[in-house]
Amino acid sequence: MRKWADRLVNLREINTLRNQIFVGFTLTMILVLTFAGVFVYGEVSVLLKQSAEKHIQQTAIQANGRLDALLKQIDSLTTQVATDSYVQKLLLKEVQGISSNFNERQSLLQLANNYMAYSSGISSLELYTIDNRRLFPLDDSSINRISGDALAAADDKKGRIAWIGIDPRSPDLVLAIRRINLLNNSYLPGGYLVVHLNREYFDMYELEAKDDPSKSGEFMLLSDSDGNPIISNMDKEAAKSVLSQSGSTVTIGQERMLAVRQHSEVAGWKLVLLMPVEAATEGISVLRTAIYVSIGIAAVAFLLLTLMLSTMITRPIQRLMRSMRRARFGGLRLIPAGRNRFRTLEINELNNTYNQMVTHMNELIQVVYEKEITQSRTELKALQAQINPHFLFNTLEAFYWSLEEKEESELAQTIVAMSGLFRYVIGSASGNDEWVTIRDELEHAQRYLQIMKMRLVDRLHWQIDADEELLQVPIPKLIIQPLVENAILHGVESRISPGSVTIRVSSTKLGFATIAVIDDGLGMDGDTLAKLIQRIEGVTSQDSKKGAGVAMSNVQRRLKLYYPNTAERGSGLQIESKADVGTVVRFDITIPPEGDELS
Template identity: 85%
Template sequence: MRKWADRLINMREINTLRNQIFVGFTLTMILVLTFAGAFIYREVSVLLRQSAAKHIQQTAIQANGRLDALLKQIDSLTTQVSADSYVQKLLLKEVQGMPSNFNERQSLLQIANNYMAYSSGISSLELYTLDNRRLFPLDDSSINRISGEELAAANDQKGRIAWIGMDSRVPDTVLAIRRINLMDNSYLPGGYLVVHINREYFDMYGPEAKNDPARSREFMLLSDSEGNPIISDIDDEAAQSVLAQAGSTVMIGQERMLAVRQHSDVAGWRLVLLMPVEAATEGISVLRTAIYVSIGIAAFAFLLLTLLLSTMITRPIQRLRRSMRGAKFGGLRLIPAGRNRFRTLEINELNNTYNQMVTHMNELIQVVYEKEITQSRTELKALQAQINPHFLFNTLEAFYWSLEEKEESELARTILAMSGLFRYVIGSAAGNEERVTIRDELEHAQRYLQIMKMRLVDRLNWSIDADERLLQTPIPKLIIQPLVENAILHGVESRIGPGSVTIRVFSARPGIATIAVIDDGLGMDEETLSLLMQSIEGAASQDPKNGAGVAMSNVQRRLRLYYPNTAERAGGLQIDSKAGAGTTVSFEITIPSEGDELS
């Protein structure tokens, strides 16, 4: 037993305000530092990666621009050779069936040397006839030097240069072919110009750039349209692997590389620049170490400050707690003013508040006691007030069942309608619901019409025409029945012979529902209608005989209360009547959007 008591005392000592403040502040600071460090680490990592990707992207764009410039230089040079007058003349003779002699072909050497001097990348130029016979360089070999696929690629370009790619017959050279069209022969094909370009000509960096430390971790791969490497800083197997992969990162062996791809619009070649992911994010490890050290230093400093702050806050409260402990055993007692004079303003205010609490406690107890008595009496009166309506409802229901047993079905339905009518009206008077649905209002009006049908018999015919989509629209309670009562009183009963009352619910405009009560009574002339509108608006005295003006005025006020915008636009109640043509009383309400509840 003593062991459990000692354990309980230790738990109480641990669960002090000082320890709670210390632990709470410490955990909060550790969480803040952890999340801040993780956020900074993530953002800086992304920033470093994006910076490296942007750098390599810019490098790739520049390299691709230089590649296009080199390709265009070759394209321009071959265009000049194709358009050379001597070349055109020589090929025209070949087409016309006059073979070139040795001296004519010898002259092509000087022309080729002159054009090749403009570009250091061209290793050789070859000139072929349409029947694939080589005119230059000078030899009498009849072996076809150009394959059918290469000739087809040149013909497809229709005079533009065709970049074939790596030349399988001549190592370390790139092959390009241009079909020569004869200007003096309606630009018909006359032969082919074959260009062999040194592979190193397309090295974007060069030896000097490779010694640059900023470029030492970047690798370039240039491939032709068939995916064959032309220039590559990596071996052919790795190059093929890179070309087969997609995405912003590729794997070369076990190393992840950032990859930026560019496409040459001139030759259709692909340029890929690679950078190791570790090289792009080499500053992250330093950042991680700095964040760990910063979190450790900040956490240690905050522990010391939290311990000091919690002690300063809780020490005066501990003294005040010891002073107030006697109230638990000896009742509520005032703390003497000169007994605890603490230095902090908050503790002094706490002491004064405690004394005020003790002073006013008895008064509060008395007030609560009186309120409980008053509430009990109010509940008793409310219970008594509910007895009479329930007695009325139960009596009407007893009449209904008694009439049903006697097979007085019509009278029983009237009694049931009267019970529902009273229940609806009394519930409204008690303030149970301020708004109901149009369906509820129409059912109440239907019950009223059934009762009036029993009184007027064949003199009253009625109908309800309502749009099913509008029946769930909220509407103020008891807003339609006064209009129906007014239509029967002043419309049906004022005429000789049968009369009818029609209730219509429809929507003529989006978001607006119109409710109209129509009778075929005697109607009103303009003067009577004007007096009625003044009576409804409260400008004239109400008719004490039938109270219709009071009911209509009440409906008007409620419409302006619940639908200020609609009522202001449509004038609340709208009455359309002509002498001998009946009366139509209508009003508009707004249709709430989906998801709105009855308020």
């Protein structure tokens, strides 16, 4: 037994505020540092990778822009050759069957040299007639030395340059063909201009990167539309391997590379820029080590600070507890201010607060008691101060005569309508507060409409259409006015133009009367109407704006309570609405046999 008692004492000693603060702060520190380390590592890793991708993307965009500039330069130059007046003249003669003599063809040499001087990338220019005879250079080679697919590509371009790619007969050259259309012969084909370009013309990387790509860590590859490498600072097999792969990363041998691809809109060629994944994430390992060291240092420092803080907090509290125990043994006594001097302001304030509590305990009890008495008297007076009907009616009557004397007839009639409205709500002339006639209910709705007419002026038009023989039918009190209020609030007021509200009382079936409230407001679509019906029926607890549906829900419950026998006609409210047309809310009531009184 003594052993268990010792364990209990040890457990109580462990479960102290100091230990709880120490353990709680330590666990919090571990969670915070772990989360912060993981979060920082993840975010910075992503930033480093994105930075590398952004760098290689910008490099690829710049290289692609330079490539397009080179291609457009050749395109512009060949356009000038194709539209040169002398070239056009020779080709037109060839089309007309007049062969060019040696001197005329010799003149093309000077012309070609002049144009080739504008670009260092052009290796040679060749001019052919439309029937495959070469005019320049001066030999009798035909155009058949160029593949038919290349000629077809040039014909498809209809005068624009066709970039074929690597010349099949000269792998060190790039081939481009432009069909020449005769300007003075309705732009009919007159021949072909063949351009041979040096592959080095398209070099877009630094010389040191070309000699040793490992220095920069980046590789660049340019291929034609058929996937044949044109320029690359990697071996041919590696280039073909890259072109056969897709995705943001490719593998060359055993090394994974980030790949950024650009497409030349001018020639349809593909530019691929590669960077080793390790180069893009080389700073992550350093970051990981820095985070581990930071977490370790922060953990040690936090543990020491937590131990010191827990001691500083609990030691003065223990002293205050001993003082309070001594006060408890002798009753609720004040703790002398000079007995315990605590180092922290908060503990001193706690001591002072305890003394104030003991000093003013009886005063607080008395204040609470007096507040309870005052609250009870206030509630009693609030109940007694409910609106006195006679006082209210006399006050409204005084307002009415005052407005009549000032010739404010419209406001006076509004006061009369308000007086009638309050009389109807507060009491009943017949002494029955629950049932009235349809006539009374319609008059109450009419007074409400007059008051709303005062506010809305020309925006509101209303009409009451009721069969005379139905005016004495009994109906629950305040059953029509909430529907009229809802029609004005959600129907007329939602319109920019004037709106109307119609109250119609009719009988289409023996023993039943139908009461309908019709407005020409914005109406509702099927989904909105379904949700409104669910709220009225209490199927859903979905909140509604401005209490919409609350009054109608009250009317629905009362109708189902008083008219349970109208189930075959659709018990309660029946709502029909169409968007931009309006809403009709109707309900059926039973007509009691003649001679029955209101019940």
